[in-house]
Amino acid sequence: MKTHVKALVVGGGAVGNGIAYHLAKAGWDTMLVERDELTSGSTWHAAGLLPLFNMSYATTHIHKYSVDFYKGLEAETGLNAGFSICGNLRMAQRQERMDEYMLYSSVAETAGVYHEFLTPAQMKERWPLLNTSDLVGALYHPQDGYINPADVTQAMAKGARQLGATIERKVQVDGYRWTGSEWIVSCTRMVEKGGMLVAGEEKFEIVAEHVVTATGNHAQRTARLLGVKIPAIPVEHQFIVTEPDPMLQEFRKNNPEHPVLRDADAKWYVREERGGWILGPYEAGAPARFLYDVPESFRADLFPLDLERIETEYMSMIHRLPSSETVGLKDDFNGPICYTPDGNPLVGPVPGLRNMWIAEGFSFGITAAGGTGYYLAQMMTAGEAEIDMASLDPRRYGQWMTTEYAARKNEECYEHVFILHHPDEEREACRPLRTAPAYDRQKDMGAQFGQVNGWDRPNYYGPKDAPASFDHDSRSFRRGAWWPYAKAEAEAVRNTVGIIDATAFTKHLVRGPGATAFLDHFTCNTLPKVGRINLTYALTEAGTTRTEYTIVRLKENEYYLISAGAWTSYDSDFLLKSAEDFMGNGGGYIDIHDVTTQWGVYALAGPNARALLKDLVKDANPDTVLSNKRFPWLSYRDIELGMCPVRAIRVAYTGELGWELHYPIEFGRYLWDLLWSVGEKHGLKGVGARAQNWLRQEKSYRAFGNELGRDATPLEAALDRFVDLKKDFKGKQAMLDTGIRSKCVTLLIDGPSDTDPWGKEAILNDGIKVGRLTSGGYSVAFGKQIGMGYVPVELSEVGTKLKVKMLLQEWDAVVVEDSPFDPSNARIRIDG
Structure with a gap:
């Protein structure tokens, strides 16, 4: 057995x-260890569905890669993975579902x-067993279907071995120790006694430069061994298998297999299984x-079935497939499947640790397995994946996250698998949790809150007497x-003055004799002078944009860094590791503190902001004191308000005269x-x-x-004015070598009268897809839809x-100049 490898997968x-x-295909010497048998976790009892449907851009790419990859496994390995390309029919009982x-x-x-897209008549014609009387339509993916989870896993394992990987079963990992250059992984050989799997006497160590954990239901044990938090906790998932359905068997004599059926409004999936049906509900509770x-004692085991909990979903299957009413139940399953609070898996580096990667929290693990391996291997071997994987990054959750929070949110996430996923969706479990000082004041004013990184912050201010269900x-x-309320708020910023609670902003204090030299190399823009601020970017090794910072220079070697509120742990981990590298290479000492919860922020913006202050x-x-001479744009001053x-920082994210007022958190109310x-x-x-x-x-x-x-690089984002090419900075050469593959533009859109873009839409030229929106909304200045996105340079x-x-439908759009509203920034710079 090997004792030293480039990468160890657990x-x-x-x-x-x-x-x-x-990893083996990328040329890395790879070993996989499994404490029991391959597929003995959730894999063995998975239904094996391969849904391409997903609202996440990154996850959609992962699922698509998997489906394409699985189709070629048999030719490569000689093992049939049991891929049934029967299609996937996602039905809709209401127009709002069709909007989704x-x-x-x-x-x-x-x-x-x-x-x-199919009509009810088209569905009924192709699959006459379906009751389509109350359907308005369906989304159909003819190229996916389902696969045998055990077979596809064994096929990937054989493929890995053929590429040089080693796979060891009955090996339990008991500890991890970082030496500064590699991981020492303590292991125990497991043995079977009386049907149970127990630790044997053989203990040994494996040395690995990189470790990846994909421990599924055992993620909480992994978290303890690593000394980190991993919000991946299983939730019970039931599915039942019926006896053969005579009407289905008759249909199949002259017809191909039914597609996987998903009645999203009824919260279930159904597929064929040996002449009968498998029903998998996503029920409440x-x-x-x-x-x-x-x-x-829990190995490839299951929980007792709770049929009462899924009675509603079972009856709705009978309604949709009337032929199933007289068919008996043949088998049932109730097993653990991991979830995360937002439903996306955790794929990427572990905060605070070097060369430690996790791939945990997969609720659709079979669908994601191939694509996760492909993109994670890119991250590990090349530094970044070809798509932005930030939405799956484990560091999107901070140290504030507790086991109780993860469990309750994961239960909610399970129930919401088939709930309408509005782009303006806000889920209610575990809220409010993290609140800014004026939360109660804002709630009394009619604020309707959204959650970002655990913080409740106002999305908009509705009517003061709104019922609890208003949002x-x-x-x-x-x-x-909510739209007219947001419109009125945007108009107030343009015409009078608005106040925005931005307390959730991430804030770091960076100081010490090495701070200036470190930040100068860490970011791509010129550092500000004392008392001034600058917008800048930290780049990845691949030259793409890793983080955006507003840097406030408090003293010669003391800086206050402000970044996005959703990414506190993500930014903190990158900042600290980069500083450690700098000091390790002979740079001066740097002291870094996450001060996010020490400072609250109110942003005042609008023509009347100065008069109010x-x-x-x-x-x-x-x-x-607030004049341009004493307090110019892009500067900061310590002031007293009462x-x-x-x-106070003279900057406004809205493009109006404004200040961010950063205050000690205890003064918030x-x-x-x-x-x-x-x-x-x-x-x-x-x-x-x-707004x-x-x-x-x-x-x-x-x-x-x-x-x-x-x-995308800052140059592709059209941020040339924030890149100082006269200096050396991290990722500079890679950025230049990448060139300009596409360009970020702003579009004004003559769209439908009742809909705005959400930042997910395709951009077309002569009917051909040429790019995508990354943001979208409504412009009160121009009275039409607005969006930003990437298109070819030409x-x-x-x-x-x-x-x-x-x-x-395709709607007219035109590329406009950057900053179409007040392009000269005259309103921001106005004196008084």
């Missing part, structure tokens, strides 16, 4: 074997996933299991009932009340994240996670006429 399910295969499918269609088109550990009932794939500022010359000390005490006479209005998102697009301000990510010129696909 976990022998479908995901682990997919990773081992692709139409939005998905744009995601699928940008990822190259073929799909069709399915409990999380193994919150802390998997019992030693839920307002959601839509078109313009929801003048009423409150404490200064010997209050009439001039009794509150404030670190006082400062909120103080601002409102004089705000009414200046037209002050509470503003939420949705702010529209406004920043009118200024062509890129957003991390939308326009900015690990699949189509990026101002005035280029394109089309944006919305609701399955």
Whole structure:
């Protein structure tokens, strides 16, 4: 048995074997260890479905790769993976569900996933056993279907061995130790005694440069061994198998297999199984299991079935397939399947650790196994994947996350598999949890909150007397009932003044004798002078955009860094590891602190912002303290507002005259009340994240996670003015070598009267897909839809006429100049 490898994969399910295969294919010396038998976790009892449908751009690519990859496994390995390419029919009982499918269609088109739309009559003609009387339509993927989970796993394992990988069964990992250059992995040989798997006496170590954990249901044990938090906890999933259905058997004499059926509004999937049916519901009340550990006695075991819990879904299957009513039950399964709070798996580096990677929390593990192996292997061997994997990054969850939170959110996520996934969806479990000081004040004003990184922040301010269900009932794939409130907020910022609670912003303090030299190399823009600020970007080794920062220079070697609120742990881990590398290469000492929860933020923006602050500022010359001369744009000053000390930064994400008011968190309620005490006479209005998102697009301000990510360079994002090519910085040469593959542009769109783009839509030229939107919304300045996205360079010129696909139709769009609203920034710089 090998004792030293380049990469060690821990976990022998479908995901682990997919990773081992692709690492071996990339030329890495790879070993996989499994504590029991291959497929003995959730893989063995999975239904083996391969749904291409997914609203995530990254996950759609992962699923598409898997489906294509599995089709070629038999030719490569000689093993038939049992792939039934029968198609997937996703039915809709209401128009709103069809709206969801139409939005998905744009995601699928940008990822190259073929799909069709069918009418109820077309479905009935092809599959007469279906009751289509209450359907309005369906989305059909003819190229997917289902596969045998055990067979595809064994095929990937054989393929990995053929490529040089080693696979060892009955090996349990008991500990990990980092030496500074490699991992020492402590292992125990497992043995069977009385039907149980127990630790034997043989203990040994494996040395690996890189480790990947794909431990499935055992993720909480993995988390303890690594000393980190992994919010992957299983939830019970039941499915039942019926006896043969005579009417189905008769149909099949002259017809191909039924597609996998999904009645999303009834919350189930059904597929054929040996002349009968498999029903898999996603019901309410399915409990999380193994919150802390998997019992030693639990191997390829199942939980007792709870038929009462799925009675509604069972009856709805009979309604949809009347022939199943008289068919008896043949078998049943109730096993653990891992989830995460947002439903996306955790794929990528472990925060705080070097060369440690995880692939955990797969609720659709069979579908994702091949694609996860492909893209994770790219990240490990080449530094980045060809698509932006940030939405799956394990560091999207911070240390605030607890086991209780993960369990409750995972249960909610399970129940929501078939719930309508509105782009403006906000799920209610575990909320409010993290709240800014003025939360209660905002709630009393009618704020409807969204959650970002555990923080509740206003999305918009609805009516003060709104019922508790107002926000839920307002959601839509078109313009929801919240839309006029967001429009009024955006207009207030343009015409009077608005206040935005931005407390969720990520904030770091970077200081020390090495701080200046470190940040100068770490970021691509010129560092600001003391008292000034600058917008800049940290790049990946591949030259793409890793993080966006607003840097405030407090002192010669002391900096305050502000970045996106959703990515605190993500940014902190990258910042700390980069600083360690800098100091390890002879750089001066750097002290870094995450101060996110120490500082709250209110952003004031609008023509009346200065007048409002003048009423409150404490200064010997209050009439001039906020003037351009004393407080210019892109500068900061420590000021006093009443009794509150404030670190004021003259910048506004909305493109208006404005300040970010960073305050010690304990002053939050006082400062909120103080601002409102004089705000009414200046037209002050509470503003939420949705209006702010529209406004920043009118200024062509890129957003991390939308326009900015690990699949595009700052130059491709058209951010040349924030890149100082005269200096050396991390990722510079790779950025230059990459060149300009596509360009970020702003589009004004003459779209439908009741719908705005969400940032998922395809951009077309002469009917051909040429790009995709990364953001979308409504422009109050231009009275039409607006969006940002990437197109080929030759189509990026101002005035280029394109089309944006919305609701399955092509709508006129035109490329406009960057910052179409106030391109000279006169409103931002106005004096007074």
